[in-house]
Amino acid sequence: MGDGEVCDSVTDTAKAIARMEIRGAAAIAEATATALREQATASDAGDAAALRSDLRAAARRLHATRPTAVSLPNTLRYVLNRMNGDDVEAVRDSVVTAVEEFCDRLDHAQSDLGTVGANRLTTGDTVMAHCHSTDVLACLETALDQGKELSAIVKETRPRKQGHLSARRLDELDVPVTFVVDSAAYSYLNEVDHVFVGADTITADGTVVNKIGTAGLAASARNRNVNFVVAAQTLKFDPETLSGGRVDIEHRAPSEVLSDEQRLGFDTIEIANPTFDRTPARHVDAVVTERGQFPPESIVTLMRELYGPETGRPWEE
Numbered sequence: 514m515g516d517g518e519v520c521d522s523v524t525d526t527a528k529a530i531a532r533m534e535i536r537g538a539a540a541i542a543e544a545t546a547t548a549l550r551e552q553a554t555a556s557d558a559g560d561a562a563a564l565r566s567d568l569r570a571a572a573r574r575l576h577a578t579r580p581t582a583v584s585l586p587n588t589l590r591y592v593l594n595r596m597n598g599d600d601v602e603a604v605r606d607s608v609v610t611a612v613e614e615f616c617d618r619l620d621h622a623q624s625d626l627g628t629v630g631a632n633r634l635t636t637g638d639t640v641m642a643h644c645h646s647t648d649v650l651a652c653l654e655t656a657l658d659q660g661k662e663l664s665a666i667v668k669e670t671r672p673r674k675q676g677h678l679s680a681r682r683l684d685e686l687d688v689p690v691t692f693v694v695d696s697a698a699y700s701y702l703n704e705v706d707h708v709f710v711g712a713d714t715i716t717a718d719g720t721v722v723n724k725i726g727t728a729g730l731a732a733s734a735r736n737r738n739v740n741f742v743v744a745a746q747t748l749k750f751d752p753e754t755l756s757g758g759r760v761d762i763e764h765r766a767p768s769e770v771l772s773d774e775q776r777l778g779f780d781t782i783e784i785a786n787p788t789f790d791r792t793p794a795r796h797v798d799a800v801v802t803e804r805g806q807f808p809p810e811s812i813v814t815l816m817r818e819l820y821g822p823e824t825g826r827p828w829e830e
């Protein structure tokens with residue numbers, strides 16, 4: 514190493530993120546930060562410039578895994594912008610310290626956000642959940658810890674069925690869960706007090722990019738006058754959208770939709786598998802963050818305050 518080569522744990526983490534063994538924006542952020550720390554400690558770079566080059570190479574490898582989850586580049590920005598020092602030890606120490614700080618903030622952010630989200634909930638409420646978001650679960654867990662009784666309707670969330678993870682977690686917490694296929698959501702909305710979803714990315718105009726199916730659910734919730742809440746740490750804000758950047762929507766393999774066996778006889782039919790969609794701000798009642806609750810249209814102000822000076826791509830330098 515020392516010549517832009519990445520260590521095994523960076524490669525392993527990148528593969529695990531790409532295969533969705535590590536998934537969800539917060540988990541991706543933590544794994545990314547930890548992999549950068551591994552790179553800093555494993556590198557045998559001979560001088561500070563070589564170590565910086567190894568770290569940027571590691572960051573590029575990680576960045577290439579999932580294009581839509583902005584927590585990943587925001588993590589890279591946080592750590593690489595704090596990388597400093599004139600010798601190898603100093604650069605290494607600065608990265609290790611930045612990663613510790615980052616992981617600490619991540620832990621606090623989720624529990625602070627949970628408290629804000631729990632304030633929206635009262636005993637007897639039924640919440641509909643889509644996909645698996647640890648930020649959403651933090652809101653529900655905090656409300657339960659406060660003694661509020663909740664029930665949940667959980668959507669399966671095709672094609673990867675991450676709704677199973679949410680349903681199992683809520684069942685462990687003794688929340689009565691009704692598990693439904695995605696197409697049943699509209700029929701169940703009249704039994705629901707709030708829809709809670711997470712986010713992978715929130716743009717400067719308050720658009721919420723989250724697991725495919727979120728936008729349709731938000732439109733249905735608006736149609737039925739059901740509160741639609743997005744639980745998302747400010748780490749999900751995309752600072753590149755402050756200057757016109759667009760969020761690319763990841764497309765994954767057709768085999769996630771139909772297995773090779775199911776595909777027999779379908780081979781001339783194109784299968785599309787977009788992973789995320791865009792929910793417009795007008796369908797979102799509130800964005801719950803660790804810094805409080807915001808109408809989506811006001812996110813731009815907070816985004817500028819938090820990320821104004823950090824919109825670059827330090828892994829490309």
Ligand code: RUB
Pocket residue numbers: 533536537538539540644645646647648649675710711712713723724788
């Ligand atoms: C997961 C997903 C989650 C967000 C938020 O998508 O869309 O709602 O990532 O998760 P995938 P969290 O399964 O493709 O990663 O609140 O845990 O950060």
